[in-house]
Amino acid sequence: MNIAVCVKQVPDTETRIKLTDDHKAVNEDDINFILNPYDEFAVEEALQLKEKNDGEVTIISLGPDRVTSAIRSALAMGADKAIHIKAEQHPADPAVTAEALAAVLKEGNYDLILLGKQAIDDDHTQMASLLAEELDLPAVTVVIKLDIEGDKITAEREIDGAHEVVECSLPAIIAAQRGLNEPRYASLKGIMRAKKIQIEAKEMSLADGQLEIVEFNYPPQKSAGKIVGDSADAVPELLRLLHEEAKVI
Amino acid sequence: MSKNVKPSFSKALFSGVLLDELVFPYPEMDKEEKENFELMRESFKKFAQDKIDSEKIDKEAQIPQEIIDEMKELGLFGMIIPEEYDGFGFSTTAYVKMLEAVTEQDPSVALTLGAHQSIGLKALLMFGTEEQKKKYLPKLATGEMIAAYCLTEPGAGSDAAGIKTRAVRDEKKGVYVLNGSKIWITNGGIADFFTVFAKEPIADTKGDEHDKISAFIVTRDMPGVSSGKEEDKLGIKGSSTTEVFFDNVEVPFENLLGQRGKGFKVAMEVLNSGRLGLAGGTLGGIRKVLKDAMDHITQREQFRKKLAEFELIKKKVSQIAVDMFAAESMIYLTTAMIDRGDVDYSLESAMCKIKATEVGWESINECLQMVGGLGYMNEYPFQRALRDVRINPIFEGTNEILRLFIALAGMQERGEYLKKIGGALKDPIKGFGLLTDYATEWVVNRVTTERIRDVHPSLTKAKADFENWAKNLHFAAERVLIHYGKNIIYREMVSERLANAAIDLYGMIATISRVDTLIKKKGEEKCQREIQLCNAFAEQAWRRIRRNLLMTDKNIDKDLKEIAEFMTEEKQYPFETE
Numbered sequence: 046m047n048i049a050v051c052v053k054q055v056p057d058t059e060t061r062i063k064l065t066d067d068h069k070a071v072n073e074d075d076i077n078f079i080l081n082p083y084d085e086f087a088v089e090e091a092l093q094l095k096e097k098n099d100g101e102v103t104i105i106s107l108g109p110d111r112v113t114s115a116i117r118s119a120l121a122m123g124a125d126k127a128i129h130i131k132a133e134q135h136p137a138d139p140a141v142t143a144e145a146l147a148a149v150l151k152e153g154n155y156d157l158i159l160l161g162k163q164a165i166d167d168d169h170t171q172m173a174s175l176l177a178e179e180l181d182l183p184a185v186t187v188v189i190k191l192d193i194e195g196d197k198i199t200a201e202r203e204i205d206g207a208h209e210v211v212e213c214s215l216p217a218i219i220a221a222q223r224g225l226n227e228p229r230y231a232s233l234k235g236i237m238r239a240k241k242i243q244i245e246a247k248e249m250s251l252a253d254g255q256l257e258i259v260e261f262n263y264p265p266q267k268s269a270g271k272i273v274g275d276s277a278d279a280v281p282e283l284l285r286l287l288h289e290e291a292k293v294i
Numbered sequence: 295m296s297k298n299v300k301p302s303f304s305k306a307l308f309s310g311v312l313l314d315e316l317v318f319p320y321p322e323m324d325k326e327e328k329e330n331f332e333l334m335r336e337s338f339k340k341f342a343q344d345k346i347d348s349e350k351i352d353k354e355a356q357i358p359q360e361i362i363d364e365m366k367e368l369g370l371f372g373m374i375i376p377e378e379y380d381g382f383g384f385s386t387t388a389y390v391k392m393l394e395a396v397t398e399q400d401p402s403v404a405l406t407l408g409a410h411q412s413i414g415l416k417a418l419l420m421f422g423t424e425e426q427k428k429k430y431l432p433k434l435a436t437g438e439m440i441a442a443y444c445l446t447e448p449g450a451g452s453d454a455a456g457i458k459t460r461a462v463r464d465e466k467k468g469v470y471v472l473n474g475s476k477i478w479i480t481n482g483g484i485a486d487f488f489t490v491f492a493k494e495p496i497a498d499t500k501g502d503e504h505d506k507i508s509a510f511i512v513t514r515d516m517p518g519v520s521s522g523k524e525e526d527k528l529g530i531k532g533s534s535t536t537e538v539f540f541d542n543v544e545v546p547f548e549n550l551l552g553q554r555g556k557g558f559k560v561a562m563e564v565l566n567s568g569r570l571g572l573a574g575g576t577l578g579g580i581r582k583v584l585k586d587a588m589d590h591i592t593q594r595e596q597f598r599k600k601l602a603e604f605e606l607i608k609k610k611v612s613q614i615a616v617d618m619f620a621a622e623s624m625i626y627l628t629t630a631m632i633d634r635g636d637v638d639y640s641l642e643s644a645m646c647k648i649k650a651t652e653v654g655w656e657s658i659n660e661c662l663q664m665v666g667g668l669g670y671m672n673e674y675p676f677q678r679a680l681r682d683v684r685i686n687p688i689f690e691g692t693n694e695i696l697r698l699f700i701a702l703a704g705m706q707e708r709g710e711y712l713k714k715i716g717g718a719l720k721d722p723i724k725g726f727g728l729l730t731d732y733a734t735e736w737v738v739n740r741v742t743t744e745r746i747r748d749v750h751p752s753l754t755k756a757k758a759d760f761e762n763w764a765k766n767l768h769f770a771a772e773r774v775l776i777h778y779g780k781n782i783i784y785r786e787m788v789s790e791r792l793a794n795a796a797i798d799l800y801g802m803i804a805t806i807s808r809v810d811t812l813i814k815k816k817g818e819e820k821c822q823r824e825i826q827l828c829n830a831f832a833e834q835a836w837r838r839i840r841r842n843l844l845m846t847d848k849n850i851d852k853d854l855k856e857i858a859e860f861m862t863e864e865k866q867y868p869f870e871t872e
Contacts (some may be wrong), residue, residue: 074820079336113328121333231337233382234370236330 046100046193048091049155050124051146051176052084053135054108054115055166068260070134078113083161085122086221089228090191091159092123098193100156101125103150107142108135113244120239121231127244135167138254143175150180155216162187162220173220184218185211189225231292295536302638303631303803304645308704310768312761314746317803318639320623320811321630323387331388334369335395336486341368342399351402351532352678355524361403362484365437370396372435374411374419379431381727386567388630390574397578401682402532404575409480409533410434413690414441414569416564417489417509421552426511434487439513442485443568444476444538445561452695454561457507459492459540469544470494470510470622472518475537478689482536483521486514489551489564490540496555506555510545518543531683557655566643567632569690573625575868576686580618580657587661590668601664610660616834617653619827623804641703644696645797651686651693658683700796705782746803748812752818752825756832760802763839767795770843787851791842798835800844805831 056062057077065072078090091102104119107130116127128149136142150158150291156179163170170186177184189208190201193215202209203222231239273279273286287294303316323331341364351357372752375381389411392664398405415434418426418441422562433439450456459474472492479485490510490757495503512519522537552560588611593602601607625646631639662669662676669676687693749757771792809828813821861867 056337114332117329118333118336121337230341230364230368231333232367233330233334236333236337237377237382239333240326240330 046094046098046156047154048094048100048102048157048159049150050084050087050091050102050104050119050148051152051158051160051172052088052104052106052115053081053161053164053166054078054112054121055081055164058082058165060186062263064261064263068262069258071261078111078115080118081161081162081164081166083165083221083223085161085228086223086225087159087161087219088119088122088124089226090219090221091157092229093226094124094157094193094212103153104129105146106130107145109133116244117236117239118231120242120244121234121235122229125242128241128247129244130247130249132249132251136251136254137258139167139169139171139254140175141252141254143172143179144252146172147176147179148249149247150176157193157215158182158218159220160220162222173218174216180218182216182218183213184220185213186220187222188219189222191219191225199207213239256290296346300636300638302641304641304700304800305638305704305707307764307796307799308768308771309708310765310772312746312764314803316631317627317807318747318810319814320627320804321387322811324385328383330382331384331391334392338368338370339399343394343404346400346403346817348400348402348675348678353402355526355531357403357406357532362406362437365403365407368801369435371409371410371437371440373407374414375431375435378694379427379435381431381435381831385629386570386632387626390625390629393571394574394578394581397478397575398582399578400532401575401579402530402849404578405530405533406484407438408568408571408575409443410437410441412568413443413564414481414485414489415487416443416568417560420563420567421509421560422511423548425548426484426551430487430511434584439486440481440484441487441489442479442481442538443564444479444482444488444490444512446478447476448472452692454491454507454558457491457493459490461492461494461508461510461545463494463547464544467544468547470547470550472510472512472540472543472545475539477537478525478535478540479521480689481534482538483524483534485534488512488514488519488538491557491561492540493749494554507561508554509551509557509560511549511551512540512543512545516543516545527685529678529684562640565690566640568627569643569647570625570632571829572622572686572690573646574629576650576654576683577618577622577625579679579683580614580654580661583658583661583676584614586675587664590665595869607664610664612830614657614660616830617657619824620801620805620831620835620867621646621650621653623808624801625642627804627807641700641796642800644691644700645800647688647690648693648696648700648793649797649801651683654683654686655680671735694790697790697793698783698786700793702783704792704796705775708768708771709775749806750813750818753806753810753828756802756806756829759832759836760806762798763795763802763836763843764799767792767799767839767845770795770846774846785851787849787854791845795839795842798839802832802835 055078056071057079060076063072064070088104094100095102102124104116104124104127106116109132113129116129120127130145130149158176160172162173173184173186185198185200185202187203188200189203192199196214198213198217199213200211200219202211203224274285301313301316303313306313345361345364349415369382372381373384373392375383381563392559393404393408396407430439434441445454447457447459449458459472459476461470461472464471465811472490474492476490490512491507492510493505494508497503498504518541520539520541522539524533527535588720591607594601598717602611628642629644631637658679662680665676668674745761774782774788774792778788782789805828809821809824812824
């Protein structure tokens with residue numbers, strides 16, 4: 046099985062995000078970048094499918110030079126090949142990324158395209174659907190269980206309060222949700238092996254996007270806690286505040 | 295000057311020579327290795343956060359076998375073993391940084407890996423024959439065999455001359471017959487590969503036999519090898535610590551490590567390079583606890599202020615940062631010295647171990663203090679961190695013995711230079727158990743240089759202080775040598791002060807070099823914090839140095855010794871108010 050996994054490099058979830066002075070971008074100094082956690086599930090699934098059915102796993106990522114370290118992470122887990130679509134930065138408009146990825150995916154003739162359900166930095170959650178449109182393929186998103194028999198895919202999706210089971214046939218696009226599998230940890234052996242793999246660099250002129258980032262803002266400071274009372278009398282007021290102000294119930 | 299003697303920054307320092315080419319510019323990791331290391335660190339962090347439960351490891355006093363097995367899969371047992379023997383060929387720098395990352399997650403786990411690679415298999419790596427390496431290193435790299443370093447005995451700790459384990463050659467069988475026991479052996483209960491130091495009678499040129507120490511490879515499958523029960527320890531409870539017994543163990547001649555009778559040298563060189571793992575690991579231990587403490591002080595309020603806003607809390611937090619910065623600078627300057635291979639790093643290695651382990655104890659203790667009563671509760675991890683870090687100033691050479699080593703080995707060269715006492719000085723120091731076997735004399739013909747190269751203007755004051763107090767250390771050492779002569783080995787309080795001054799000087803030069811190099815790379819503006827840390831350390835350090843050196847001449851050592859002797863007779867505190 047010929048599998049492609051589209052991955053994105055994102056800031057580590059533990060990184061404290063600082064903005065540039067003009068608030069138009071994230072200040073990348075001192076940021077630790079990682080492979081998008083949802084993409085790890087996609088890589089793991091690809092590797093398991095490869096182990097079961099033979100084949101090859103190709104990692105594809107778009108972005109500046111630094112994204113090669115995320116590609117290396119995926120290779121270190123056990124992927125075979127990698128393509129780096131060079132770009133000065135990640136486009137603000139996911140459609141631009143989708144178009145570029147699609148161009149590369151078309152050349153590869155893949156049986157299956159996997160990716161994370163969303164990137165944890167800009168959270169657009171659009172890539173699977175955009176690629177489906179570009180490539181005219183079925184896409185199944187938020188997948189927590191995947192079975193492939195011959196050409197037939199059975200995928201279980203996580204939807205609000207329930208699971209949905211859908212079927213489609215290869216080739217298709219699958220967007221992984223947490224729970225799909227337990228990603229393996231890169232071993233030193235895998236890391237050394239990955240070092241020897243040449244990452245194919247692709248220069249490509251990207252389309253102009255239709256979205257523009259106007260401004261980033263820090264999340265509001267958490268306000269101090271409030272003590273409503275210390276007896277059962279305070280419960281109604283607490284409920285009201287939790288419902289109306291905090292909006293958690 | 296003998297040809298094989300390698301230059302030592304700190305030994306030269308005692309002699310008034312500043313070998314700044316050994317410490318400038320501050321070393322940087324090889325780019326490719328850095329990438330490998332960072333990938334591995336990331337991968338291990340994920341693994342640890344998913345799988346390692348430090349509270350459980352501490353409570354059950356055992357690391358679950360699945361964790362050990364998975365770490366073998368990850369390749370963590372073969373980090374420092376060269377690729378040609380199926381390892382991953384990490385430099386000392388990358389290896390120590392990895393141990394730092396592992397300790398941050400769990401000190402018992404780090405110690406298991408550290409005892410295996412920093413000391414357990416290190417003698418094989420440094421002194422083994424090609425056949426020995428081919429036979430064992432691949433198995434050690436995968437963790438199929440786990441290694442332990444067996445030096446300490448009931449009667450022999452820092453004083454290796456007290457070793458009672460004996461090896462007797464049986465020429466007919468072609469084996470050494472090994473008898474004796476070793477105590478407090480890390481990995482003792484789980485190891486399959488033991489580096490064992492034992493005494494064997496060796497004839498000198500006249501044919502007289504003397505007991506000399508030799509090193510041997512002993513494996514678990516040899517009949518007569520056994521381990522005692524797991525020790526119940528204060529901390530690092532998950533790591534295995536046992537007695538190891540050798541009862542008529544037949545060790546083939548080919549398992550001799552290094553030359554016959556040269557086991558001393560083997561033991562020392564292994565420890566010299568191995569100590570860095572412990573030093574680096576300690577930093578990781580602080581990192582973890584500090585994060586927990588910072589969470590607390592940025593949340594808890596008293597008098598309507600966050601704890602972090604109080605000046606006495608700020609003092610603690612900044613002191614931890616200053617000390618960690620200095621210790622870190624020293625450690626990774628020294629690991630690079632080990633990796634370049636052409637420098638004598640024995641003193642620096644001891645300095646890093648002392649500095650890091652004391653900073654570790656103090657910083658973790660201060661973190662516990664910052665969180666107050668909560669830190670004392672077993673429900674929180676602070677007490678565990680304090681228990682775990684407490685061993686560090688004790689093992690791999692107590693900090694006391696290492697201070698004496700630093701001072702005496704530092705002065706040894708100067709002693710030689712001062713011919714009038716040179717001969718008198720050398721023998722007693724050489725008789726000082728474990729600590730010697732170091733070549734000397736190499737700086738003898740160097741002209742005293744009191745200046746180091748120019749550094750960035752923001753560090754000029756620190757540099758000038760370094761130069762000034764380096765000169766003063768040299769003068770103090772010389773005064774001490776002339777005053778005490780060979781008796782300096784009995785003036786431990788004097789030696790300790792010189793060692794402390796030397797450690798601070800090494801800390802100063804390491805931070806200056808690090809920040810100066812960083813400014814060259816990033817520009818002054820981006821290094822403001824580092825400049826501040828460097829200058830803060832330098833200010834604190836030279837004041838400590840001044841105090842230590844002033845006390846070379848003016849002190850109350852005599853009174854203190856008399857009080858101690860009185861107490862020793864009384865064996866208790868015999869006073870009470872009227």
